[in-house]
Amino acid sequence: MPEPRIAVIGATGAVGAVTLQLLRERGHGQVRAFASARSAGRQLDGGLVVEEATPEALGAGDIDLAFFSVGTGASRELVPAAVRGGAVAVDKSSAYRLQDGIPLVVPEVNGDRAFEHDGIVANPNCCTIPLTMTLKPLHDAAGLARVRVSTYQSVSGAGLQRMEELRGQPPAEGNLGMDWAFDGEEFEEESKLRAETRKVLELPDLPFSATCVRVPVLVGHAEAVWVETEEQLSADDARRLLGQAPGVRLEDFPTPRDATGIDDVLVGRIRRDPTVANGLVLFVVADNLRKGAALNAIQIAELILERRAVAA
């Protein structure tokens, strides 16, 4: 099988840059970079020259795999063009995540769903990915009854501009933020996290409550998690199950700095929730640009490529 022709759309953004870096590291050679007209012509580290992401360019029929890390509006316009041109699109925006018939995939959790795509596979929210990787082994062992999460999300989740703002401000001015769209009751980020967790775990009625908070940290999202299970599951058993879970590494006191630049999701502080019979408390941290975004998208694409290689 010839080497796949890959396009990274949104290549000048925080996730796009990590996508390009990871593709290089993982030996993918045939890569083109796309971004908005504003960035077209710019030369990136590594020598790639940015091309303008237009429906025409992406739909020309010379792309096998397209990684989209652009806004929801741009994804809605550009993803269908790439698919019409014959590409498989892995989309990081929220445009398609909850759409019926479009798989929302975390390879370690529901990788088989990737093969059911009709041209588009959606990449979950940066908090959904590490959370579902943590919840899945617990659900398989004891059944999830109820999940509560409070997040500590780094500014890189909000893009390069916010990273620059943090870098430029006096450290004493760091504040917590709540910079998401609000529906009168909760943040869009919170309803996304609930709906996506339910879809990835295939538990459409999972009781779920989230409080999302931005922290003045550059990279790495953390989540304090309370889980109730249907059956009894001890903290030791949870630790053992998570220690064996793919893509998860146990760490006593995981922090964003520990998680930055690595592939694994770090899980620690695993203990009993003494307020209920079958409760556990955990702390989950992941590099939101890697496993929370770019890496997960690449792993989805690699699953699809492997399957094609086997079939060929």
Added chain:
Amino acid sequence: MPEPRIAVIGATGAVGAVTLQLLRERGHGQVRAFASARSAGRQLDGGLVVEEATPEALGAGDIDLAFFSVGTGASRELVPAAVRGGAVAVDKSSAYRLQDGIPLVVPEVNGDRAFEHDGIVANPNCCTIPLTMTLKPLHDAAGLARVRVSTYQSVSGAGLQRMEELRGQPPAEGNLGMDWAFDGEEFEEESKLRAETRKVLELPDLPFSATCVRVPVLVGHAEAVWVETEEQLSADDARRLLGQAPGVRLEDFPTPRDATGIDDVLVGRIRRDPTVANGLVLFVVADNLRKGAALNAIQIAELILERRAVAA
């Protein structure tokens, strides 16, 4: 009644400095500043010269009210000396908080307990104070069944040195921290928060689970709170009750910066926890140096002074 003679012990620390400032603002004139031998002789902003805090100096019989914001070991040594000398000691350390017979007081919650002191009144942990102020009106209305809290604690809770470290580091290096003593299962900060909340609310068996996290914010502690009540309590009712609660101000999206430098505890994000029948979710923020420490201690002392003035 003559003006009370006040001593601030730990006057060169983060809480001590705020204590001195608040005493000035509130018109208390007769104030002396004490600290360890290292700081003795130093002149503070405002002109006070720091005296060495020794058992002899504090026990000399010329202090009516002593505010201690020193380490637990120093409190154990110095507080009894001040009390023997005739002072009422308001102690911010954890030395006496859980000791039987020593009141642990949040004036808005259990102010009457202050009058039961035998020389010492303990000031709760900086997270306990805003949390109990939020929980008390909910408990009175509907009975607390279960509380879960994750904290976002600023570095000023760990003292001046940590504030200087944060000020001196590049903002891009901000990380979450877990810098408390660990007992193998949880942080001392977490067990303190549980035990103190139970004592202040006089609910010795309250089911309670906490995850404590340090965030790279200078001042202001936040808490994401899940509350279950015995009786049904709507989010609207909770909002109404908290809007009337003393020392509490409703704010849609409270952040540490909003809370810095003010007296009120800010409570927001009040909504239903959809995972249970009688559940609420809230977000609580307070200035940990003011209401979380110095202000609460001064309010305790003022309660005692007022009572004396009435009795005199």
